[in-house]
Amino acid sequence: MRLVLASGSPRRRQILDWLGLEYEVIEPQVEELAGGLPPDELVIENARRKARAGAATAPPGAVVLGVDTDVFLGDRALGKPADRAEAESHLRALAGRTHRVLSGVCLLGPEPERERTGSDAALVTFAPPNERHLRLYLDSGEWRGRAGAYAIQGLGSLFVDRVEGDFSNVVGLPIRLLLRLLPEAGENPQAKV
Numbered sequence: 001m002r003l004v005l006a007s008g009s010p011r012r013r014q015i016l017d018w019l020g021l022e023y024e025v026i027e028p029q030v031e032e033l034a035g036g037l038p039p040d041e042l043v044i045e046n047a048r049r050k051a052r053a054g055a056a057t058a059p060p061g062a063v064v065l066g067v068d069t070d071v072f073l074g075d076r077a078l079g080k081p082a083d084r085a086e087a088e089s090h091l092r093a094l095a096g097r098t099h100r101v102l103s104g105v106c107l108l109g110p111e112p113e114r115e116r117t118g119s120d121a122a123l124v125t126f127a128p129p130n131e132r133h134l135r136l137y138l139d140s141g142e143w144r145g146r147a148g149a150y151a152i153q154g155l156g157s158l159f160v161d162r163v164e165g166d167f168s169n170v171v172g173l174p175i176r177l178l179l180r181l182l183p184e185a186g187e188n189p190q191a192k193v
Contacts, residue, residue, distance in 0.1 A: 001110075001184050002062040006054025011153065011172040012067060019175070024062075028053030032068065039075060040119045043068045043104030048117065051106040061110045063182065069103040069172045071124075071148025078148045084138055090149035091137070091159065095129040099148070101170045107181050116181045120174035122165025124152070133158045 005012060008027040016023050030053045032046045051066025058064050071078045073093055081087035100121050107116045137158060143149040150156030152163070152170045168175040 002059060004054055004058040004062045004064045006050045006058075006064050006066045009067075009172055011151075015168055015171065015173045015175060019178075023065075024058075026054040026057055026064075028056075028066075034077060034079060039070075039072050039077065039100070039102050040104070040121075042077065043070055043102045044106065044117050044119055045104070046070075047104035047106040048115075051108045051115075055108045055112075058109075063110055064108045065178075065182075066106040066108070067103060067173050069101065069147055069169070072100045072102060073097070080145055080147055081143060081149045084143075087143040087149035088134070088138055091134060091143075092129065094126045094148065094150075094159070095134075096126060098123050098125040100124075101148070101165075103169045103172065103174050103177070105174065105177050105181060118177050118181055120166055120169045120177045122163055122167070122169045124160060124170060125162040125164075126159045127161040130158075 003021055003023040005016060005023050005025050006028050028050055030049045033042055037045060046068035047066040051064045054066060055064040078090045081090055101124055102119055102121050104119045137155055140155050142151050142155050150159060152160055163170060166174045166176055
């Protein structure tokens with residue numbers, strides 16, 4: 001199987017490395033939808049857009065993986081903050097509350113018409129607000145390019161009280177969903193998970 005990851009995310013690459021998979025990376029330029037669909041459909045549609053953009057330049061016969069992960073407070077997608085002020089606003093909104101992290105996965109190929117999609121959700125509960133932790137995190141800059149303005153696998157873990165669901169989903173690529181959609185991904189005896 002020739003796998004192409006249609007994403008520039010180092011976290012997604014790390015998860016594929018944990019699975020012991022060989023893959024290529026294509027970083028598609030895609031305009032993501034920010035709303036207009038129910039949350040589950042929104043992340044799947046954005047994953048589909050990424051996979052289709054990647055498939056346009058992928059080698060023939062490849063399986064192209066597109067993924068989209070977003071943070072939802074109710075039905076409101078928080079997305080990636082544009083600047084520090086928006087990151088602070090996101091983190092303050094999440095403090096002391098439970099939110100959903102949704103990931104949409106789309107696999108295209110190896111036949112051109114073959115498409116497999118799915119979504120996964122995890123509930124993340126943030127601890128009550130802590131001004132010192134908030135300042136430390138905002139100063140770190142780790143919030144840049146992160147849905148919901150935090151990275152659970154990094155310093156953003158300061159905020160997390162509890163995770164219900166697949167931790168890898170919160171990181172950015174739900175392993176169980178990927179293995180369900182692409183069973184051959186779980187056949188590598190050298191996987192590190």
